[in-house]
Amino acid sequence: xxxxxxxxxxxxxxxxxxxxxxxxxxxxxxxxxxxxxxxxxxxxxxxxxxxxxxxxxxxxxxxxxxxxxxxxxxxxxxxxxxxxxxxxxxxxxxxxxxxxxxxxxxxxxxxxxxxxxxxxxxxxxxxxxxxxxxxxxxxxxxxxxxxxxxxxxxxxxxxxxxxxxxxxxxxxxxxxxxxxxxxxxxxxxxxxxxxxxxxxxxxxxxxxxxxxxxxxxxxxxxxxxxxxxxxxxxxxxxxxxxxxxxxxxxxxxxxxxxxxxxxxxxxxxxxxxxxxxxxxxxxxxxxxxxxxxxxxxxxxxxxxxxxx
Amino acid sequence: xxxxxxxxxxxxxxxxxxxxxxxxxxxxxxxxxxxxxxxxxxxxxxxxxxxxxxxxxxxxxxxxxxxxxxxxxxxxxxxxxxxxxxxxxxxxxxxxxxxxxxxxxxxxxxxxxxxxxxxxxxxxxxxxxxxxxxxxxxxxxxxxxxxxxxxxxxxxxxxxxxxxxxxxxxxxxxxxxxxx
Numbered sequence: 001x002x003x004x005x006x007x008x009x010x011x012x013x014x015x016x017x018x019x020x021x022x023x024x025x026x027x028x029x030x031x032x033x034x035x036x037x038x039x040x041x042x043x044x045x046x047x048x049x050x051x052x053x054x055x056x057x058x059x060x061x062x063x064x065x066x067x068x069x070x071x072x073x074x075x076x077x078x079x080x081x082x083x084x085x086x087x088x089x090x091x092x093x094x095x096x097x098x099x100x101x102x103x104x105x106x107x108x109x110x111x112x113x114x115x116x117x118x119x120x121x122x123x124x125x126x127x128x129x130x131x132x133x134x135x136x137x138x139x140x141x142x143x144x145x146x147x148x149x150x151x152x153x154x155x156x157x158x159x160x161x162x163x164x165x166x167x168x169x170x171x172x173x174x175x176x177x178x179x180x181x182x183x184x185x186x187x188x189x190x191x192x193x194x195x196x197x198x199x200x201x202x203x204x205x206x207x208x209x210x211x212x213x214x215x216x217x218x219x220x221x222x223x224x225x226x227x228x229x230x231x232x233x234x235x236x237x238x239x240x241x242x243x244x245x246x247x248x249x250x251x252x253x254x255x256x257x258x259x260x261x262x263x264x265x266x267x268x269x270x271x272x273x274x275x276x277x278x279x280x281x282x283x284x285x286x287x288x289x290x291x292x293x294x295x296x297x298x299x300x301x302x303x304x305x306x307x308x
Numbered sequence: 309x310x311x312x313x314x315x316x317x318x319x320x321x322x323x324x325x326x327x328x329x330x331x332x333x334x335x336x337x338x339x340x341x342x343x344x345x346x347x348x349x350x351x352x353x354x355x356x357x358x359x360x361x362x363x364x365x366x367x368x369x370x371x372x373x374x375x376x377x378x379x380x381x382x383x384x385x386x387x388x389x390x391x392x393x394x395x396x397x398x399x400x401x402x403x404x405x406x407x408x409x410x411x412x413x414x415x416x417x418x419x420x421x422x423x424x425x426x427x428x429x430x431x432x433x434x435x436x437x438x439x440x441x442x443x444x445x446x447x448x449x450x451x452x453x454x455x456x457x458x459x460x461x462x463x464x465x466x467x468x469x470x471x472x473x474x475x476x477x478x479x480x481x482x483x484x485x486x487x488x
Contacts (some may be wrong), residue, residue, distance in 0.1 A: 009344055024342045024361045036361075039343035040335060048326065059390035066400065070393040070482055078487070099398035304322045 007032055010298050051090050069098035080108055086116035093121070100128040107134075107141045112147045117189040119156060130203065155186030159195065166199060169292050171205040194224060201232055206292075208237040227270050230260035231277050240283040251284055257281055318355040323411055324418030325349050325356040327383060331376035332358035339368035354422060357411030362428075366436045370443045373425040376418070377454070381473055384416030389481060396475065407458075411472070416470030423458050426451050 006012070007029035014020045020027035023036050073095040079088035090107035099105055106129040113122035126132045126149070134142050154285070156256025159189055162178035165171040176199035181193040198219055204212035214236035221229040237253035264270035280296050283289070293297070318325060326348045336343050349356050363369055364441040391408035394400040430451050436444035457465045 026344070026361075029331075036344060037340070039337065039346060041330075041333070042348075045326070045330060045348065050328075055408070055411070056386065056390075058404070059387060062402070062404050062408075063393065066393040066398060066402075066405070067399055071485060073397065074482055074485070091358055095398070099400050101400065102398045106440045307476040 003027075009036070009274075036175070057167050066099055069095045069105075073099075073108070076105075076112065077108055080112050083289075085112040087114040089116060089118065089121060093125070096125055096128060101130065103129070103134060103136075103139070104141070105138075107145045111141075111145045111148060114145070114152050115188050117186075117191065118285045119152050119189065122152070133219065152189070155182040155189065155192060158182035158185065158190055162195075162199065166202060168292075169294050170206065174200040176203045181207055194220075198232075201236075205239070208290075210236060210243060214240060225263070227263035227265075227274055228258045230256050231274065231281070234260060235284070238281045239290055242284055242288040242290050245288070253281065253285060260302075271278065309392070314353060314355070315351045318349070321354075321414035321417050322349050324380060324414040324416070325379055327415050328376040328418040329356040329358055331379040332360075332372055335368070335372040335375040336360045336380075339363070339365060339371065341365075341368055341372065366432055366441055366444055369429055369432060370447055373421050373429045374450070377421055380415050380419035384412045384470060384473045385477040385481075386418065387412030387415065389478040390473070392478035393482070398476075412474050413467075413470045415464045416473045419469060419473070420458055420466055422453060422459070423455065426458065427454050430455070448480065 004022065004027040005014040006027065007020050008026035009028055009032040010242070012020075012029040012031070014027075014029070020029050021033060022028075023033050028036055032180075061198040076091035076095065078083075079091065087250045089109065089112045092105055095102065095105040096109055106125050109125040110122040113119070113125060136142060139190055139230040144168070158178050160184060162175045165175035165178065168198060176196065179192070179196040181197045183189070183196040186192055201213055201216045201220070205212070208263040210234065214233070217229070217232040217236040234253045234256035237249050237256060240251035241253060261274055264274040280293065283300075284291075284298065329346065329348045333343065333346055334359060341363050343358060344361065345357070345359040347357050360372065383393040387408045389433075391412065394405040395404045395409050427445055433447050433451065434446045437448055457469065
C-alpha cells in the first residue's frame with residue numbers, strides 16, 4: 001500500500017493521515033507538485049542555450065572565410081581530378097591565400113600548376129608551405145607531386161644550361177638540342193616549347209641557313225604574334241637582304257620592324273628590348289653585314305650585353 | 309585499448325551531457341509527461357538523468373528516448389562543420405575553431421541513448437509494431453543497433469560515433485556543395 005504522507009520527490013512529511021495530493025501516480029508536497037507536470041528549465045540552462053546559439057553564430061561567422069577557402073579547394077580538387085589543371089589553379093591559389101599551410105591545398109595547387117606548365121606558381125605554392133617541408137613524405141599525393149616536380153626541375157636545369165650556352169657564340173645548336181630535351185621532359189610547359197623553337201632560329205642563324213631562319217621565324221610569328229616574334233622575322237629578312245641584295249627583303253624587313261615597334265606598345269620592357277634589336281637590324285640593313293649580337297655589342301656597345 | 313575514468317570523460321565532455329538531458333526534458337515537456345527529477349550534470353553514474361512518469365504513449369516514449377540521439381547528432385554536425393575546415397583540411401591554427409570542434413565532439417559523444425531509455429522503448433515496441441505503429445517498426449532495428457553501440461562504449465564507440473559524425477558529416481556536406 002502506498003504511503004501518501006511522504007513526498008515522492010523531497011521526502012517531506014505531510015503531517016496528517018490524508019497525505020500529499022497524488023500527481024500522476026505519486027504523492028507530491030505542495031512545493032514539488034507544481035514542478036512535476038511542467039518542470040521548468042533552470043535559468044542557467046536558458047542562459048547556456050542563448051550562449052550556445054551565440055557561439056553557433058560566432059562559429060558560422062568565424063568559419064565564413066574557411067567555408068570560402070574550403071569550397072574553392074574542393075572545386076579545385078574536382079577540376080584536377082577531371083584533368084582541368086589550368087582552370088583548377090586559380091581556385092587552389094585562392095585557398096592558399098587563406099590557408100598556405102594546408103598540405104592538401106598546396107599539393108593540389110602544385111600539381112595543377114606543374115601539369116598546366118606553370119612552374120613558378122608551383123614553386124611559390126610549395127615554398128609558401130613551411131619553406132617546402134612536408135611532414136609525411138610517404139603520402140601518396142606528396143609522392144605524385146614530387147615525381148612531377150622532379151621531372152619539371154630536371155627540365156628547368158637543362159633549360160638553364162641551354163640558356164647559358166645560347167649566350168655564347170658558336171653554341172646555338174647545342175643550346176637548341178638541350179632546350180628541346182627540356183621541352184620533351186616537361187611537355188606541359190608551353191614556354192619551354194616556345195623557347196626551343198626560338199633556339200632553332202639561333203641555330204639556323206649561326207649555320208648561315210637564312211632561309212631556314214626565316215621559315216622558323218615566320219612560323220613562330222604566325223603562332224605567337226607579338227613584338228619579339230615580329231622583330232625576329234625582321235632580323236631574318238634583313239639577313240636575306242644582306243646576302244641577296246634584293247630590296248624587297250629590305251622593305252619587308254622594315255615593315256616587320258614597324259610591326260614590332262607597334263606591338264611593343266607602351267610597355268617599357270618591350271620598348272627597351274625593341275630598341276636593342278632594332279638598332280642591330282638597321283645596322284644589318286644599312287651595311288649588309290651579318291654579325292652576331294655579341295660581336296655587335298663588342299664593336300658598338302663597348303662589349304656590354306644590353307639584353308635583359 | 310586505454311581506460312579513462314568515467315568522471316574524467318564526463319568532465320571533459322560535459323556540454324554533451326547537458327544537451328542530452330535537455331533533449332530528454334524538452335520532449336517530456338512537449339508531450340506533457342510529468343517529470344520527477346532532473347540532473348543535467350554530476351560526477352556519478354549516470355552523469356545526468358531525467359526521471360519522468362511512465363507513459364503508454366509510444367510516440368512520446370520514442371521521442372523522449374531517441375530525442376537526444378537526433379539532437380546531439382545534429383548539433384555535433386553543425387559545430388564540427390563550422391570548425392572542420394580549419395582543423396582538418398586547411399591546417400589553420402584557429403583556437404576558436406578547435407574550441408568548436410571540442411564542443412561538437414563532446415555533444416556528439418553523448419548522442420547515444422542510455423540502456424534504460426532503450427529498454428523502455430524495446431519493451432513496448434514489438435507489441436506496437438504488431439499493431440502497425442510506424443514509429444515502432446522503425447524503432448526496432450534502430451534500438452537494436454543503438455543497444456549494441458551502447459555496450460560498445462567500453463571500446464569508445466561513443467567517441468567513434470562523435471568523430472564519424474563530426475568528420476564524415478562535414479566532408480560529405482562540403483563535397484556535395486563543391487559539386488553544386
